[in-house]
Amino acid sequence: MELREDLTPFESVNYFFDRATKVTEVSDAAHAVLSGTYRELRVQVPVRRDSGELQVFIGYRIQHNGARGPYKGGIRYHPLADLEEVRALASLMTWKTALVDLPYGGAKGGVQVDVRDFSEREKQQLTRRYAGQISHIIGATRDIPAPDMNTNAQTMAWIMDEYGRKYGHTPQIVTGKPIALGGSYGREAATGRGCVIVMEEACKDRGLSPDGLSVVIQGFGNVGSWAARIAHDQGFRIIATSDIKGGIHAPNGLDIPKLVEHVAQTGSVVDFPGSSPISNDDLMTLKCDVLMPAALGEVITHRNVDDVDTQIIIEAANHPVTPVADATLADRGVLVVPDILANAGGVIVSYFEWVQNIQEFRWEESEVNDRLSTKLRRAYGQVKDFRDAKGTSMREAAFALAVERVIEAATLRGYL
Ligand code: NAD
Numbered sequence: 001m002e003l004r005e006d007l008t009p010f011e012s013v014n015y016f017f018d019r020a021t022k023v024t025e026v027s028d029a030a031h032a033v034l035s036g037t038y039r040e041l042r043v044q045v046p047v048r049r050d051s052g053e054l055q056v057f058i059g060y061r062i063q064h065n066g067a068r069g070p071y072k073g074g075i076r077y078h079p080l081a082d083l084e085e086v087r088a089l090a091s092l093m094t095w096k097t098a099l100v101d102l103p104y105g106g107a108k109g110g111v112q113v114d115v116r117d118f119s120e121r122e123k124q125q126l127t128r129r130y131a132g133q134i135s136h137i138i139g140a141t142r143d144i145p146a147p148d149m150n151t152n153a154q155t156m157a158w159i160m161d162e163y164g165r166k167y168g169h170t171p172q173i174v175t176g177k178p179i180a181l182g183g184s185y186g187r188e189a190a191t192g193r194g195c196v197i198v199m200e201e202a203c204k205d206r207g208l209s210p211d212g213l214s215v216v217i218q219g220f221g222n223v224g225s226w227a228a229r230i231a232h233d234q235g236f237r238i239i240a241t242s243d244i245k246g247g248i249h250a251p252n253g254l255d256i257p258k259l260v261e262h263v264a265q266t267g268s269v270v271d272f273p274g275s276s277p278i279s280n281d282d283l284m285t286l287k288c289d290v291l292m293p294a295a296l297g298e299v300i301t302h303r304n305v306d307d308v309d310t311q312i313i314i315e316a317a318n319h320p321v322t323p324v325a326d327a328t329l330a331d332r333g334v335l336v337v338p339d340i341l342a343n344a345g346g347v348i349v350s351y352f353e354w355v356q357n358i359q360e361f362r363w364e365e366s367e368v369n370d371r372l373s374t375k376l377r378r379a380y381g382q383v384k385d386f387r388d389a390k391g392t393s394m395r396e397a398a399f400a401l402a403v404e405r406v407i408e409a410a411t412l413r414g415y416l
Contacts, residue, residue: 005302005324009088012298015323016338017091020399023390030407030416034094037087039063043133045111047126050119057126059111061134063143064090066105067410070141072097072347073107074148074176075155077126081110085297089148092318093347095402096340100379102351107143109134115150127155131162138163140172140358146350147176149296152222153188157181172357175350184353185365186372187346192226192294193369194345194376195316196234198337199227199290201380202312206335208289211235214253216288216310218242218280219295220269223316223343225260227294232256236290240283243268244295247283248275285309293320300325308334315339330393338395340402341376341383348375 001007001015014035021031045057060083063071073093076086086108094106111130115123137143147156156174160181163173171182179185186193203210215236217224220243228238237253245268248254254275262272270277284291284299285307293299294316300308305325313329313336315321321329321336329336352368387397410416 003323003327005322007323008084009297009319010084010091012319012323013088013091016395016399017095017403019396020403023392023396024400024404026403026407027416030410033410033416034065034403034406037062037064037090038066039137040083040087041134041137042083043130045113045126045129045133047122047129049122057111057113059109059130059133060086061109061137061143062086062090062107063137064106065094065406065410067406067413067415068098068105069103070105070139071107071143072102072104072146072350073109074146074346075109075111075130075151075159076148077111077113077115077150079112079114080296081112086110088297089318092340094406095399096344097347098402098405099340099383099398100344100348100375101405102347104144104347104351108148109145123155124158127158128162131159132166135163135166138173140170140354144172144350144354145174146346147222149221152176153178153183156183172354175353176346177353182353182357184349184356184368185363186368187349187353188222189226189230190349190368190372191223191316191343191346192228193230194348194372195223195227195292195294195314195342196230197345197373197376198342198380199231199236199292199312199314200234201377202290202314202335202337205384206311208311212237213289214239215290215292216240216283216286217292217294217316218247218283218299219293219317220259220263221295223346224292224294225263227292227316228254228256229260239288240278240286241269242278242280242283242295243270246270247278247280248272249278249283249286250275290314293317296320298322300329302328305329310334313337315342318343326395336394338398341379341394341398344379345372345376348372
């Protein structure tokens with residue numbers, strides 16, 4: 001794949017896959033299989049709005065590769081969750097689960113919808129309809145969904161219930177459930193916690209001590225807000241953050257526990273006392289030690305990469321850096337911890353939740369967090385060692401390791 005500025009999200013992930021083939025052996029057959037998706041389901045999702053109007057939305061469930069185990073990946077409700085975006089996210093899940101050595105393949109779901117003005121009843125109907133339409137291809141040993149942007153534990157509870165009506169009570173059909181319905185302690189915070197774990201490793205890698213290091217986090221949803229809370233507790237200084245309504249900046253550091261209260265009361269980070277406003281665009285180019293995009297994809301591109309002023313980027317969001325921008329950052333020596341490593345904490349604890357459901361036994365939160373930390377730090381070390389041995393970037397090393405593992409599983413199955 002040629003490096004261009006106008007690659008689609010799926011082409012961008014495949015560009016990174018292609019780069020990995022330069023540092024590890026990939027046959028033409030393996031390339032043909034792994035640069036496409038295994039199965040793509042497109043469904044109509046009609047919703048009766050509270051106004052009485054019937055609106056029809058389009059949803060997808062895309063399974064990229066299942067060589068290593070059942071498909072696994074979140075469900076996103078977003079106007080930009082189109083076919084190419086969901087394909088990209090599904091393929092990232094294949095590489096992510098392989099990189100952190102989970103017995104899963106990769107999938108993703110999405111409905112192209114803006115749920116900001118949806119009532120709870122409307123969200124429930126949307127979710128039940130979508131779950132019903134994809135129920136024939138998901139399953140506790142086939143494909144296990146989880147939350148992503150604009151979906152949460154409540155969404156998972158509705159999916160579990162809808163699936164259970166057809167197939168019987170099956171808590172392990174989804175992960176990221178409420179604790180009361182078989183969710184795991186530590187799952188809600190897991191992606192953000194994982195981002196902070198890899199941020200600590202990246203600081204060590206660069207010989208930096210976390211104390212007082214300045215961090216900018218774009219997005220204050222599930223991932224961004226938990227990353228901010230945990231990083232704040234570890235001594236990092238969060239100097240700016242944002243949500244879809246705008247950003248806030250405080251050079252001496254934001255009081256994150258107070259900010260969490262402010263968001264709970266007002267629904268947004270904006271107007272947080274003691275901070276000054278900043279746009280989402282300016283936030284990305286603020287001088288800082290660590291930049292953590294934790295909202296949408298493609299926020300660091302050829303347009304703003306020259307103004308990005310940081311030593312380390314932790315890709316909490318999926319594909320936040322385009323391939324062109326990635327090449328520039330590599331030339332400048334910025335340490336980019338790729339999404340398939342940086343945000344893998346969520347799927348790791350999803351796996352723990354699935355295991356607990358199968359065992360019908362709940363683990364303590366400390367056990368969940370300890371196992372998460374061990375798994376992620378091991379993966380970081382493996383990627384770093386591969387990077388140093390081959391003289392390549394963290395991203396190429398991470399993709400190469402993941403690709404090797406998927407190819408090994410597919411070959412052993414007799415698929416390749
Ligand atoms: P979320 O819906 O809880 O939060 C998203 C945040 O981004 C919100 O603060 C929202 O206001 C903000 N946002 C949305 N559009 C924006 C825009 N145009 N500009 C600035 N901010 C904007 O979602 P999440 O679960 O926190 O997911 C965030 C990212 O992390 C996504 O890329 C997702 O794929 C990735 N991720 C999530 C998980 C998980 O476990 N939830 C796991 C791995 C990766």
